[in-house]
Amino acid sequence: MAFRYTQALLLLAGAAVATSGAEARRNRPADNWGIESMNQPVVQRTDFALDLSGTEHGLPVAERARLRDWFDSLGLGYGDRVSVDMPYASDPVRRDVARVAAEYGLLIAEGAPVTARAVEAGHIRVVVSRSTATVPGCPFVDERQGPSATALNYGCATNSNLAAMIADPNDLVLGRGGESAGDPATAAKAIKVYREAKPTGTQGLQSANSRSSQ
Numbered sequence: 001m002a003f004r005y006t007q008a009l010l011l012l013a014g015a016a017v018a019t020s021g022a023e024a025r026r027n028r029p030a031d032n033w034g035i036e037s038m039n040q041p042v043v044q045r046t047d048f049a050l051d052l053s054g055t056e057h058g059l060p061v062a063e064r065a066r067l068r069d070w071f072d073s074l075g076l077g078y079g080d081r082v083s084v085d086m087p088y089a090s091d092p093v094r095r096d097v098a099r100v101a102a103e104y105g106l107l108i109a110e111g112a113p114v115t116a117r118a119v120e121a122g123h124i125r126v127v128v129s130r131s132t133a134t135v136p137g138c139p140f141v142d143e144r145q146g147p148s149a150t151a152l153n154y155g156c157a158t159n160s161n162l163a164a165m166i167a168d169p170n171d172l173v174l175g176r177g178g179e180s181a182g183d184p185a186t187a188a189k190a191i192k193v194y195r196e197a198k199p200t201g202t203q204g205l206q207s208a209n210s211r212s213s214q
Contacts, residue, residue, distance in 0.1 A: 040155075058096040080130050085127060113127055
């Protein structure tokens with residue numbers, strides 16, 4: 001009886017190992033036979049919202065203090081996007097929010113993300129959108145692909161460092177457009193340096209001593 005019980009336990013353990021192995025193979029990424037990195041940065045956005053009451057003359061002092069405390073609690077900084085949803089408020093309210101945001105070095109963005117519920121009458125909603133960039137799955141430990149396949153970890157270091165260092169992760173999604181008004185002198189500086197540089201061969205060949213020093 002004890003032998004049969006032990007044998008049944010061994011069979012169950014073997015089935016569990018086989019199932020886990022099949023599950024690991026099923027979840028394992030396919031071999032990469034191209035030269036493109038399989039590990040790309042993924043950008044995620046989180047929206048934080050705060051409702052404030054405003055008047056036709058702007059934000060009251062107490063509401064501006066609430067807004068500053070909220071910005072401080074979020075650690076507001078570069079890369080964050082501040083927008084105002086104000087269907088019932090006046091322009092002085094928006095200007096007061098812009099003044100508070102300017103204390104943190106940010107401008108008010110045009111438009112506002114869609115939030116869960118409507119803004120009540122006499123209130124505005126300040127929304128802070130924060131994006132983060134990560135490269136999930138890096139590094140991939142189980143690398144068992146053929147000798148001609150590109151390594152699954154290819155691009156992990158470069159893309160992980162890029163995701164960690166980029167100031168605004170949204171630039172990985174849409175990039176950054178050029179300025180509407182540019183300085184032609186700045187744009188032509190590189191071309192000017194290239195055209196005025198002397199060719200490297202104008203000085204002739206440098207003499208070299210092939211004798212080895214003892």
